[in-house]
Amino acid sequence: xxxxMTIKQALNEALKEEFRRDETVIIMGCDVGVRGxxxxxxxxxxxxxxxxxxxxxxxxxxxxxxxxxxxxATGSRPIGxxxxxxxxxxxxxxxxxxxxxxxxxxxxxxxxxxxxxAPVGAGGGQAxxxxxxxxxxxxxxxxxxxxxxxxxxxxxxxxxxxxxxxDPVLFFEHKRGYEIRGEVPEEDYTIPFGExxxxxxxxxxxxxxxxxxxxxxxxxxxxxxxxxxxxxxxxPRTIYPFDYxxxxxxxxxxxxxxxxxxxxxxxxxxxEIVSQVVERGFDLLDDHPVIVAGLDVPMPYNRQLEAMVIxxxxxxxxxxxxxxx
Amino acid sequence: MTKxxxxxxxxxxxxxxxxxxxxxxxxxxxxxxxxxxxxxHLYIGQEAIAAGVIAQLRxxxxxxxxxxxxxxxxxxxxxxxxxxxxxxxxxxxxxxGKGGSMHIASLEVGNLGANGIVSGGLPISVGSGLSAxxxxxxxxxxxxxxxxxxxxxxxxxAMNLAALWKLPVIFLFENNHxxxxxxxxxxxxxxxxNRAAAYHIPIQQVDGNDFEAVHFAAEEAIDYVRSxxxxxxxxxxxxxxxxxxxxxxxxxxxxxEVDAWRKKGPICRLEQALVERGILREAECREIEAEVRKxxxxxxxxxxxxxxxxxxxxxxxxxxxxxx
Ligand SMILES: Cc1ncc(C[n+]2csc(CCOP(=O)(O)OP(=O)(O)O)c2C)c(N)n1
Ligand SMILES: [Mg+2]
Numbered sequence: 001x002x003x004x005m006t007i008k009q010a011l012n013e014a015l016k017e018e019f020r021r022d023e024t025v026i027i028m029g030c031d032v033g034v035r036g037x038x039x040x041x042x043x044x045x046x047x048x049x050x051x052x053x054x055x056x057x058x059x060x061x062x063x064x065x066x067x068x069x070x071x072x073a074t075g076s077r078p079i080g081x082x083x084x085x086x087x088x089x090x091x092x093x094x095x096x097x098x099x100x101x102x103x104x105x106x107x108x109x110x111x112x113x114x115x116x117x118a119p120v121g122a123g124g125g126q127a128x129x130x131x132x133x134x135x136x137x138x139x140x141x142x143x144x145x146x147x148x149x150x151x152x153x154x155x156x157x158x159x160x161x162x163x164x165x166x167d168p169v170l171f172f173e174h175k176r177g178y179e180i181r182g183e184v185p186e187e188d189y190t191i192p193f194g195e196x197x198x199x200x201x202x203x204x205x206x207x208x209x210x211x212x213x214x215x216x217x218x219x220x221x222x223x224x225x226x227x228x229x230x231x232x233x234x235x236p237r238t239i240y241p242f243d244y245x246x247x248x249x250x251x252x253x254x255x256x257x258x259x260x261x262x263x264x265x266x267x268x269x270x271x272e273i274v275s276q277v278v279e280r281g282f283d284l285l286d287d288h289p290v291i292v293a294g295l296d297v298p299m300p301y302n303r304q305l306e307a308m309v310i311x312x313x314x315x316x317x318x319x320x321x322x323x324x325x
Numbered sequence: 326m327t328k329x330x331x332x333x334x335x336x337x338x339x340x341x342x343x344x345x346x347x348x349x350x351x352x353x354x355x356x357x358x359x360x361x362x363x364x365x366h367l368y369i370g371q372e373a374i375a376a377g378v379i380a381q382l383r384x385x386x387x388x389x390x391x392x393x394x395x396x397x398x399x400x401x402x403x404x405x406x407x408x409x410x411x412x413x414x415x416x417x418x419x420x421x422g423k424g425g426s427m428h429i430a431s432l433e434v435g436n437l438g439a440n441g442i443v444s445g446g447l448p449i450s451v452g453s454g455l456s457a458x459x460x461x462x463x464x465x466x467x468x469x470x471x472x473x474x475x476x477x478x479x480x481x482x483a484m485n486l487a488a489l490w491k492l493p494v495i496f497l498f499e500n501n502h503x504x505x506x507x508x509x510x511x512x513x514x515x516x517x518x519n520r521a522a523a524y525h526i527p528i529q530q531v532d533g534n535d536f537e538a539v540h541f542a543a544e545e546a547i548d549y550v551r552s553x554x555x556x557x558x559x560x561x562x563x564x565x566x567x568x569x570x571x572x573x574x575x576x577x578x579x580x581x582e583v584d585a586w587r588k589k590g591p592i593c594r595l596e597q598a599l600v601e602r603g604i605l606r607e608a609e610c611r612e613i614e615a616e617v618r619k620x621x622x623x624x625x626x627x628x629x630x631x632x633x634x635x636x637x638x639x640x641x642x643x644x645x646x647x648x649x
Contacts, residue, residue, distance in 0.1 A: 125362020301425030
């Protein structure tokens, strides 16, 4: 049996089911308890599982992230929440110097089964300190897994995998994606990390789209289809590990690559994906790869400017048309 | 009889409190009309603190503000027109429409910036205090923060450093009881008195809804800091009357609690004192309110009629000179 639900509901369900399945799972963060998180992701958890396992914290990101590490090393499966990923910077030492490295530095003697959930993304008119997506930063750090799903089915299955993983996971939800609807089975399921999904098949151009850009790429593909151009849209779902095989298989057919992400372009994840593809599959390409990403400026508050900084369906379309020219 | 402030000053600050209040009321309307993006954090109920402390500063003093910073800016000499224009994202705004409600700054009025990062301003105040001291001026920096910010490392590091280096910084703790849904007793261990004592910073705790109490405490704090004695901590107890942001459903507290505090609001209390002392008549109070309302309406119209930023401005202001 499947039902239709929003990403928000699917996340909430995944949390509740994992809390019921494993009593070592706990969550902590600002306003996750009584308030159920300002986006409603943790609604009902406090009532069902109580204040011990569903912990409202002070605004102390370094302590939230670090406490997840300490708890994870000693028998809990903590989920830390940073309501906007922009503020993860305050917990950065714990993430980058501690969480990512502890297992390796200590010769594999300590496991760190934790998840940091941190909503990302722009588009809400919230300016420079509330709009960022840091997937490139974290995938640069050996020792961290980075997950960025954007359908209800995927967020549920991947959040469960993240919670059950014995290694640290950064789980990036897109703020503008919470109301996206889709089908979710009733039965328990998980999705392995490192498996991309082909969201739409096509023989002319491969578009690798990250997070919310999947939906913009699909819209662009639909409108290009009416002009006779067939785009293949790939959603990698996890940034590290990354499924290059699916991309290369697609390029074997299309020979043209576009990568699109919302975060700004410079040193972004698109650059890494392109460089890996070129190294692994140079001969598959008929043309140079193209990256459609955010402009390299802090996010401006003004909504018209913001809309120009964020990559749009239109920009993807234009990039495809230029490639096909 | 308790100490009383100069009647002229009281009327001036009473008016300022209305400016802050009605500015925020105007934002509610604009927000409801969908003319403001993002989130808007209102200063309603905390007006006596900005009017009592920040309005008491010199023009060349500095403030470092927060996400709930509109009142700070207006009290430091910020004007309604560029304020509202900024919040509407217009080119005539204080930051050319790039910053918005949470990022208003202006060196001309000595505001080093509101901040979207809770506690983000505290370390900055250490730097402006340091620079004032090193330049040999007697400029003071007031850095505002609320209960939620007290538990960030930033706050502790800043207090320690300001105390260690005897910097001219007033830590203005606007204890409005809430950080989003979290009541201060559920977030803060120890209390500010103990924390100030730990860093050897003198502290005064006052009723932040009592304008005169705030005003006199601020005078003392400013004198102390300006004379080079080091930082000072001023805790003003108040209440966040509105939701965390405009539109917050407030499931975490009762209507009775909010109503009880509403009755203790700073504007009605100062108004009562003014009338009782014969400084203003009730009708004069209403005149002031109406006058300010007109000023705010004018500024709203100005902001609404202002141009959007030009598209080219997207790439401007990243660096002093454009790179490659
Ligand atoms: C570092 C950081 N963590 C979390 C947030 C989200 N946030 C914004 S305001 C706020 C509550 C702040 O409470 P407080 O410091 O008491 O200020 P008040 O809202 O009462 O003015 C939170 C949690 C943020 N902006 N920055
Ligand atoms: Mg507060």
